[in-house]
Structure formats: structure tokens, C-alpha cells
Amino acid sequence: MTAAYRFSPYAVPPQAEALRAEVREFVQAEASHWSGWQIAHSWTGFDRQLSRKLGERGWIGMTWPKRYGGHERSAMERYVVLEELLAAGAPVGAHWVADRQSGPLILRLGSEAQKAKYLPAICRGEAAFCIGLSEPDAGSDLASLRSKAERVEGGWRLNGRKIWTTYAQDCDVMIGLFRTGFSEAHGKHKGLSQFLIDLQTPGIEINPIRDLTGESHFNEIVFDDVLLGEDALMGVENDGWAQANAELAFERSGPDRYLSSFPLLPLALAQLGQAVDDPSIARDIGALVAELTVLRQMSLSIQNQLESGATPLQEAAITKLLGTGLEQRMPGLIADIVEAQPLRRRGDKLSEALAYLIQVEPSFSLRGGTNEIMKMIIARGMGL
Amino acid sequence: MTPMTIDRDALSDEEFRGQLRAFLAEYYPAELKQDFYRPFRRLRGEPANQWLRTLQQHGWRAPAWPREHGGMGLSFRKQLIYHEELEHAGVARIIDLGETQLGPTLIKLGSAAQCEHYLPRILNCEHVWCQGYSEPNAGSDLASLRTSAVLEGDEFVVNGQKIWTTHANDSTHIFTLVRTGKYAKKQQGISFLLIDLNTPGITIRPIINLAGEDEFCEVFFDNVRVPRDNLVGELDQGWTVAKALLGYERVWIGSPALAGKALDLGQHLVQQLGLESDRGVMDQLAQLQADLHDYRLLYSRICDAIADSGKPPGPEVSMLKVYASELLHRLTEFNVSISGEYGAVVGDVELAGPSAEVTATDLYWQLMMARPVTIFAGANEIQRDILAKTVLGLQA
Amino acid sequence: MSELNIAELLADQLEKLLAAEVSAESLAALENGTGNRALWQHIEAMGVADVMCTGAEAAGLGWQECAELFRVLGRHAAPLPLAETLLGRRLLSQAGLAIPEGPLALVDADISLDDAGCLQGAADMISWAPWATAILGIARRGAETLLFSVAGTAVSAAATELHSLERAPTAAIDFSGMTPQAQAPIAAEASIREQLAVVRALLISGACDKVVELAVEYANTRKQFGKPIGKFQALQHQLAEASCRAAAAEMAAKYACRELDQKQPSTGAAVAKYTASVAAREVSRIAHQVFGAIGITDEHELHYFTRRLWQWRVDAGNERYWSGQLGARVLAAGSAQLWPSLTA
Numbered sequence A: 001m002t003a004a005y006r007f008s009p010y011a012v013p014p015q016a017e018a019l020r021a022e023v024r025e026f027v028q029a030e031a032s033h034w035s036g037w038q039i040a041h042s043w044t045g046f047d048r049q050l051s052r053k054l055g056e057r058g059w060i061g062m063t064w065p066k067r068y069g070g071h072e073r074s075a076m077e078r079y080v081v082l083e084e085l086l087a088a089g090a091p092v093g094a095h096w097v098a099d100r101q102s103g104p105l106i107l108r109l110g111s112e113a114q115k116a117k118y119l120p121a122i123c124r125g126e127a128a129f130c131i132g133l134s135e136p137d138a139g140s141d142l143a144s145l146r147s148k149a150e151r152v153e154g155g156w157r158l159n160g161r162k163i164w165t166t167y168a169q170d171c172d173v174m175i176g177l178f179r180t181g182f183s184e185a186h187g188k189h190k191g192l193s194q195f196l197i198d199l200q201t202p203g204i205e206i207n208p209i210r211d212l213t214g215e216s217h218f219n220e221i222v223f224d225d226v227l228l229g230e231d232a233l234m235g236v237e238n239d240g241w242a243q244a245n246a247e248l249a250f251e252r253s254g255p256d257r258y259l260s261s262f263p264l265l266p267l268a269l270a271q272l273g274q275a276v277d278d279p280s281i282a283r284d285i286g287a288l289v290a291e292l293t294v295l296r297q298m299s300l301s302i303q304n305q306l307e308s309g310a311t312p313l314q315e316a317a318i319t320k321l322l323g324t325g326l327e328q329r330m331p332g333l334i335a336d337i338v339e340a341q342p343l344r345r346r347g348d349k350l351s352e353a354l355a356y357l358i359q360v361e362p363s364f365s366l367r368g369g370t371n372e373i374m375k376m377i378i379a380r381g382m383g384l
Numbered sequence B: 001m002t003p004m005t006i007d008r009d010a011l012s013d014e015e016f017r018g019q020l021r022a023f024l025a026e027y028y029p030a031e032l033k034q035d036f037y038r039p040f041r042r043l044r045g046e047p048a049n050q051w052l053r054t055l056q057q058h059g060w061r062a063p064a065w066p067r068e069h070g071g072m073g074l075s076f077r078k079q080l081i082y083h084e085e086l087e088h089a090g091v092a093r094i095i096d097l098g099e100t101q102l103g104p105t106l107i108k109l110g111s112a113a114q115c116e117h118y119l120p121r122i123l124n125c126e127h128v129w130c131q132g133y134s135e136p137n138a139g140s141d142l143a144s145l146r147t148s149a150v151l152e153g154d155e156f157v158v159n160g161q162k163i164w165t166t167h168a169n170d171s172t173h174i175f176t177l178v179r180t181g182k183y184a185k186k187q188q189g190i191s192f193l194l195i196d197l198n199t200p201g202i203t204i205r206p207i208i209n210l211a212g213e214d215e216f217c218e219v220f221f222d223n224v225r226v227p228r229d230n231l232v233g234e235l236d237q238g239w240t241v242a243k244a245l246l247g248y249e250r251v252w253i254g255s256p257a258l259a260g261k262a263l264d265l266g267q268h269l270v271q272q273l274g275l276e277s278d279r280g281v282m283d284q285l286a287q288l289q290a291d292l293h294d295y296r297l298l299y300s301r302i303c304d305a306i307a308d309s310g311k312p313p314g315p316e317v318s319m320l321k322v323y324a325s326e327l328l329h330r331l332t333e334f335n336v337s338i339s340g341e342y343g344a345v346v347g348d349v350e351l352a353g354p355s356a357e358v359t360a361t362d363l364y365w366q367l368m369m370a371r372p373v374t375i376f377a378g379a380n381e382i383q384r385d386i387l388a389k390t391v392l393g394l395q396a
Numbered sequence C: 001m002s003e004l005n006i007a008e009l010l011a012d013q014l015e016k017l018l019a020a021e022v023s024a025e026s027l028a029a030l031e032n033g034t035g036n037r038a039l040w041q042h043i044e045a046m047g048v049a050d051v052m053c054t055g056a057e058a059a060g061l062g063w064q065e066c067a068e069l070f071r072v073l074g075r076h077a078a079p080l081p082l083a084e085t086l087l088g089r090r091l092l093s094q095a096g097l098a099i100p101e102g103p104l105a106l107v108d109a110d111i112s113l114d115d116a117g118c119l120q121g122a123a124d125m126i127s128w129a130p131w132a133t134a135i136l137g138i139a140r141r142g143a144e145t146l147l148f149s150v151a152g153t154a155v156s157a158a159a160t161e162l163h164s165l166e167r168a169p170t171a172a173i174d175f176s177g178m179t180p181q182a183q184a185p186i187a188a189e190a191s192i193r194e195q196l197a198v199v200r201a202l203l204i205s206g207a208c209d210k211v212v213e214l215a216v217e218y219a220n221t222r223k224q225f226g227k228p229i230g231k232f233q234a235l236q237h238q239l240a241e242a243s244c245r246a247a248a249a250e251m252a253a254k255y256a257c258r259e260l261d262q263k264q265p266s267t268g269a270a271v272a273k274y275t276a277s278v279a280a281r282e283v284s285r286i287a288h289q290v291f292g293a294i295g296i297t298d299e300h301e302l303h304y305f306t307r308r309l310w311q312w313r314v315d316a317g318n319e320r321y322w323s324g325q326l327g328a329r330v331l332a333a334g335s336a337q338l339w340p341s342l343t344a
């Protein structure tokens, strides 16, 4: 018997490495005016201006065909850009979802018209996407979702409710999963379809939900007889479940699944200075660095497999589980080591970043599929 | 049967404690004390029986039994003091299931004749009992046990197999759960039967554990004829008999004593290895100390509540079993992890500390002996299920 | 590419051989002190032990190529000093010293060579020393780094046999005052301790795979409450956790191999041994919980693997040691170096 997963070391090729210095330089110049509170938001920091600048440099939609505004660079070049941005805590939220999953989905399944309409805008950093999956009664058990899309003359009519939709209030487009055929009785994974929804369409009401940090970054969205054209359907009718699932390996294994708390670490090292003579601090830091190193290798290895056409779902679930575990442990551990107060004290980047991350860290093992669900997937993959 | 003449329960707690402490100081053999080498030292066989007889002679045996049955008749609170003092004096543990399990069961549910016959023999160690519940296919799911007892006239004929029977090879008798009837509900049709291990047809095969000790056994029954009088309680109602004491078993298994010993060793290792200046080690040690301290408080709170109510322990005692066993895991792990390469040595490790005094210890042994605590007496997964269902009220 | 094939072929051959030869009985025999010398001789004759040697006529396989070989040894709890001998012979070839027949043992302690040509220093625990024809270590003399070798027969007086968790022949040896049988300057890719740490990490990763496999198999067959215990989520979650740990150990160990092949000072060994030691601890804890009472018996094969996991966790530095080493390095390099070195 062989293990249920495959991980082999993969080195970023020199050609991709060549890009690193350029990105690093760009980020360093931008970083000077990011507060600690902002950098702690990582890929949930929303800054359209930054996204446009990145678009100008050709760092969005990097691997997509040139005819859609892409740059036909390698996946590894893209990886380098992503990890450089995340390591610095750049507020990349305005294009993150589009670059990570919506764009690739459109590229793979969209009609020519859809591709032409959305992809170039995404590449310019001008089209912000959100994901409309979860509903009040469909969280982990997503397939039990009930919002529905009915065929009407010339298109579709949407009714229902989505929830927890990150940045819906600031986004332009949602890719939403709706029930189109069969009722739940036919097997809940059947009869779901994906739609491209312009959030300005009449009948859509977006209600921001305040989170525990005091910010309102996610939303409840009510669909009340929202009429969409034929061209809103994405891919194949009733095939939405499989379409949505195919993206999961991408979504779960990227550097955004282990670097969310990373910016704390260089800040903490700077505060500690180079002359620390405390073996316990060294051990804590060493453990974090070891885990980061391994996660980066796992993530790269998955990236490499994805590129060669495999769908390493088991590997992705393992990496997400370990990665979010590290992201979650980091804020508390670092607060202990530096004995910093998690305060919103202007100017003290570390305290500000800690203040934010200590509050949101519990969500890391919820978003993108909870830890319990990851364990279920892994156990199944192990043959249990 | 001679009832216990001294009434130590009437003493004040302080007097009681003082007398017991003086007795232990005078009578417990120094060479049998728990120490850093064998922090959870156990006695079995003849040395165990000798010590139990010493307790008996001086009126310190069977703290939980009523005085009319030859026990000390202590209140639950005094029983706690009793155990604390034994722990404090470093008295090695003895798995004396006759005293802790069978005796109380007989007193509660046995016939007068059974009490009269068995109880004195437990007290003087003429009978040494082991517990025959588990079977190869009935572990956590004990009620699926299959060892059968068929009534033929005045005798049961027992066939089947028990396993994991602790110290069966040191015992003279075994109390068993056997299947006597078939019902829809598998908890029914089980009976509680006492069996003399000298009866023809019984074979005992010791099983060696990870630490290299013959800790438990398989016990085979091949047409073993057992007098009908050995049935405790009603026929087919053995599950209720066995469950009567389950709560108490979890209270005693949840005792913080072992964890206390492991922590003593940990503190000593920290000193011997000169790790007091290592903040991380001291943090971890402080955390473990604080957890043990909290746990002792929780333990005494739950025990006090049992003592005050006079009722048997409720399902919340599963908490004790889970916490105590996992704390012991953490402590023995800590001891190994701070000891660097000593942690991979089996047998004696000599640690020469700053004080020039050499400590002999056996880190592997304490690690291994702590392994099964999350498994026996209801595995921790099962205890958590109980907590979720009965204490928290979560639906299955 | 062809080299990779040699390595794969060998790993495959070794896998088959060990699958046929290693069993609970043969492991027990080794542990009772009647080890299988014939198996060792067979393996030595196969030439596996020489494949990491460098030099003109040598196979010169690198770490990445041999990773699977070491993992196979771990998977089978191989009762053989092959890992040590592979590494030892490589070191001898790198130093240009003659390679003796028979198994080797390695010293990862700090040893020095004084002006009179005598070794100074002691090692607390050397696996396989009682079997070894030679024991190798690295000694410092001033600024020089020398590989030294002492004949197995020469050390018996200074050796104290130890009972290790692995129950392989093991000894503590005080080298002070001994003169090496051979010595030569060596420019190794890393210290013996680092290399040994990577070897142990590979062995751990192989053994973790095996233990997880055994646990899954058991969970799928052992029934309680009318269904396989592997159906209970409490166990599924623990086994998923074990699988994550095993995967991390494998990734970390292979990463370290790549770093060693690139022959630059690196944190690979620290990353690998830290990760693998944590995995050894967690995977064995979980496996024992899954197996219940049967797993803590001498009769069941589980302990042949979990005892080795506990042993290898401690060998060549445990997780505390290596996280401390790595952290000290990171702290000394300073904040600005953190990300560049992570992505180097």
C-alpha cells in the first residue's frame, strides 16, 4: 500500500526567481504606508488602487492567455508574486478572489463572451469578485443550499439568500451557486449551477455584517426576483457542484493558507533584536520557521502537481489543515514571546497587527472549509 | 466475621490524618516506596499481600467498607484523606480489586452468605481477585461479550475467553460478566459470576506489555463448572451489578496521585539537568504545575459534592478520568522531552545533578506505564461521548 | 536520470528483501541479542551500503536519490545498521580513507584531537557500536575538521552497552585518550549530527507511514458497537491528524535531502529533524490510542515501530534541540533576513 498523498520537493525555477527581486522592490516601496492593522488583513485587505497598480505591472492573471489580458507567465512566476505580496501583508483583497478562483473558472468554463467581458478587467485590477456559496442553512453542508435560479423568458430569475460573502459590498461581480434543477430529494449534489452576477442588478440587497473586530467585511445578500440574462450561466447547467469543487485544490493549497499571520514574525524579530539569549524564544521561533518551511514546500509541491494536470485534493486538505493551524497558533505565540499588548496603537505595527490577528485568527479554520471537514476529507482519502 | 472494633471515622479529620501518618511512617517499608526510579511503583503478589495484612492487623484496611463487614466505615471525605496520606507517604499502588470493586459490590448486591464467605477472605488476602470483563471482541463495546454460562442443575457451565485481565496470574479468583441469556438488548442477559481460578478447565496465559511486564492475561474457560451460588444479583441482571460501581471506579482512576508523582519527577529532572534558567522549560513546568493544581481542586470539588450529597457519582466523573489520564501523558512526555538523549534509554539512567547527588530513574518505564491510562476503564473517546451526551446534553 | 533509476531499483529490491526477511520474529531476535548477521551479509554483498560513496569508481548517489532507500529501512524497522553504514562509507570516501568491510557506527558528539594525536570526548549513545567494525566521528584540531575512525575491537574497553528503546546494539563510548586508526581532513556537506538527523528524519518518515497504515488497517477491521471503529469520527480525526504529521515529516526530510545535495550550509537538517521528531511523538501517540489494549502488548507488532519512533525522535537531537538551533540562527540573522532565507 502506498500513502494516500504524494509530496515531493520542488524548487522554484530560476526564471521565476528572477521576478522576485522586482516584486520585492515594489512591495517595499508600497509597504511604508501600510499600518500594522492593515497588513494583518493580508489577502482580506481591500485596496483597489493597489490592485490597479499590480495590474499595470502584469501581476494579475499572470498565467492567462494574452488575448484575454493575461501574460502567459508560468504558474511558478505567479507563485513568487503571490508569496512576496502575502509575506509583506499587502492588501490584495480587491483582486485576490478573481485571480485565485473566479478568473481561472471563467477561463476554463466560460463562454467566449464571458471571457472577453471579465478577464481583461480582472487583469487590470478593475473587476473585484466575490464567492456566493454559503447560506444561512448551508455552511459545511453546502450542497443543501436552497437559493434558486429559475429559467424565465430570456434568462434566469434568482431568489434566495447568501451569507458570509466577503466584500460583496465592495465587489463588482459574484460567482454564485444556485439550485436550478432537481430538488434536494434527487440527491443534493445534483441540479446546482453557477452564475455570474453583476452586483448592481436590481433586486439584490447587500447587508453588511459587522464582525467581531468592528469591521464589516462580510455580508448577507438577499436575492429578490433578480433577473439575469442567458449569458449569466457559467459552464454547464446543473453541473455547478463539480465545477465549484474542481477549484478547491487551488483554493486550499496556496500561500494564502499559511501566510495569513506571517507578517507578525519579521515584526517580532525586529522588536526582539539579534542578541536574544533565551533558548525558549529560540525554540518557539525555530519551530515556527521549520513549520513555515515545510508548508511552503508542501504548497509548492501541490502547485507543481496542479500544473501537470493532477488534482491533489488530499494533499490540499492536508496542507490547509496544517497551514491554518500554524496561522492560528502564531498570533498567541508571538504575543507571548514579545510580551506585546495587542493594542490598536498607531505607529506600533506589531501591536496593531497582533490586535487584529488575535481577533480574526479563529476564522482561519472556518473559511474555505472548516478543520473538521478537512479531517473528514483526509480520513476518507486514507480509506477509512 | 469480626466487625472492625476501632471507629476511626469518629476522629476529627486532623486526628485521623495524624494517626494514619504516624502509622505509615512506622510500618511502611522504606524499600517499597515510590521514588524517582519507579514513580508509579506497584506492588503485587506476596509483597502486596503482606502489606495489606499489615493494614488489616492495625485496622487500616478497606476504608470504604462498612464496619460491620470488617472495613473502616469511613465517610467519603475521610476516604479522600486516606488516599492522600498514602500518596504522601509514597506507598506503592496495589490493584486490590477484591477490596475496591468486588467487596463493595457484594455489600450492595450480594447475598448474606456471599458476604460472609468472601469478605473476610478478601481482607486477609486469602482470596485475591481480578476482573474478567473484557473479551477479544468486547472492549469499549463491553455489552457484546460472548463468554457463556449455561445453567445445568446447580451449576453454570462456563465457556469462552476473557482478555486483558490485570494480574490474573497473581489472583485466586475472578469476577466475571458472562452471557446467560439472549435478549434484543445486549445489555440484558449478562450475569455477574464469581469464579475460583483453581476450577478445572481454566487456563491463564500472561500477556507481556510494552514495558516488558506480565501485566495482564488471557483467561480461557473450557467447560468450567461454577456453583449457582456464585451468581451475584439476579440472573441476567449482571450489567446493572457491574455498573453500580462504575462511577466510583472512575473517581479512583481519576486520582491526581500518579500525575503528582510524575510532576515530582519532572521537577527533580529540571534541577538535576540544570534547566532552571531555561524560561521555556520553566514555563512548561509552571503550566503543568498549574494544571495539576487546578485538577486537584476540580477533583476535590467533585469528590466533596459526592461526599455531601451521599449519592453515587454522576456522569461528570468521566471528566476526571479524561483529565487525569491526559495530564499524566503530558507530564511523562515532558519528562522525556527535557531529558534529551536520556529519553531514549531503557532502564537505569543516572543523572548527576549540580548537587552532586546522583538520581537513578527509568524514563522509559514511566512513559510506557502512562500509555494505557487513556485506554483502560473506558477509553477517553468513550468518556468524551458520555460527557457530550449526559453532561453537555448534546444529541448523538 | 539513470542514477535515479539505480536508486529506485535498489529501494525496490531492498523493499522486497525486507518484506520477505523482516518480521516480528526477526525483530525480536535482534532485540534479544541474536541479530540476523546473515541478512546483513546478504545486504552487504548486494552492494547497497556503498551507493553513497563518492569518487572515481563509486556510484556517488546523492541524498535525494537515496531518500526512498532510507524510508524503506524505516518502514520495515530494518534490524540492520544499513543507514549508518551508507552514511559512514560516504564520509570515508569523501575523506579519501579506506573503507573497511562490515557495518559502521557514527558518533555525532563533539570530539577533539589533541596535539599528541589523542581523541578527547565521549558520546552518550551510539547505535550499532557493538556490531561495528569501525566507529567514525568528526574531530576538531584547531581550525581543522578531521574524519576519524576507530576500530570496533579497539573501543570495547571504553564502551558501556546500553539498552535503548530500539533495543538494537547500542553503547556509550568515552574516546578520551584513544588514537584513531585513521584520520583525514574532510569537507563534508554538513556535520555528522546534521547528516544523522536527516537520516533519522527519513527513517521516522518511513516508520510513520507504516504506523499510519497499520492503524488504518486496524481501524477498518476492528469492530465495536457493530461497526468498524474507523467509522467513529473521534478516531477519523485523530488518524487524519496522524496522516498530516506523517506527510509533513516526509516533506521535511526530502527537503533536507535536496538541501544537502546542494552542499550549502542550510537549515534543512533542523527543519527535517524538528518536524520528524514531532511526527514521531504524535503518530505513535495516536496509533496507540487507536489500537487500544492490543497495541500495548509485546505480541503485537506495533511496538517495534513505535519504540523506534520514540528512539529516533531523540537520536541526533530531539525537536527541542533542533528548534532551538534553528531559532538561534534565525534570531542572529535578524528580521530582514527572515523572508529572504525562507525563499532562498
Ligand SMILES: Cc1cc2nc3c(=O)[nH]c(=O)nc-3n(C[C@H](O)[C@H](O)[C@H](O)COP(=O)(O)OP(=O)(O)OC[C@H]3O[C@@H](n4cnc5c(N)ncnc54)[C@H](O)[C@@H]3O)c2cc1C
Binding pocket: A130, A131, A132, A133, A134, A135, A138, A139, A140, A141, A163, A164, A165, A166, A218, A363, A366, A367, A368, A369, A370, A371, A372, A373
Ligand atoms: C471570515 C470568513 C469569510 C467567509 N467568506 C465567505 C465567502 O466569501 N463566501 C462564502 O460563500 N462563504 C464564506 N464564508 C463561509 C464559510 O465557508 C463557512 O463559514 C464554512 O463553510 C462553515 O459554515 P458555517 O459557518 O455555516 O458553519 P457550520 O457548517 O454550521 O459548522 C459549525 C461547526 O460544525 C462543524 N461541522 C459541520 N459539519 C460537520 C461534520 N459533518 N462533522 C464534524 N463537524 C462538522 C464545523 O466544522 C464547525 O466547527 C466565510 C466564513 C468566514 C469565517
Ligand SMILES: Cc1cc2nc3c(=O)[nH]c(=O)nc-3n(C[C@H](O)[C@H](O)[C@H](O)COP(=O)(O)OP(=O)(O)OC[C@H]3O[C@@H](n4cnc5c(N)ncnc54)[C@H](O)[C@@H]3O)c2cc1C
Binding pocket: B130, B131, B132, B133, B134, B136, B138, B139, B140, B141, B163, B164, B165, B166, B167, B215, B216, B372, B375, B376, B377, B378, B379, B380, B381, B382, B385, C222, C224, C225, C229, C232, C233, C234, C235, C289, C290, C291, C292, C293, C294, C296
Ligand atoms: C493496562 C490495561 C489493563 C486492563 N485491565 C483489565 C482488567 O483487569 N479487566 C478487564 O476486563 N479489562 C481490562 N482492560 C481492558 C480495557 O477495559 C479495554 O482495553 C478497554 O475497554 C478498551 O477496549 P479495547 O482495548 O478492546 O479497545 P477498543 O474498544 O477496540 O477501542 C479501540 C479504539 O477505538 C475507540 N472506540 C471504540 N468505540 C468507540 C466509539 N463508539 N466512539 C469513538 N471511539 C471508539 C477507542 O476509544 C479506542 O481508541 C485493561 C486494559 C489495559 C490497557
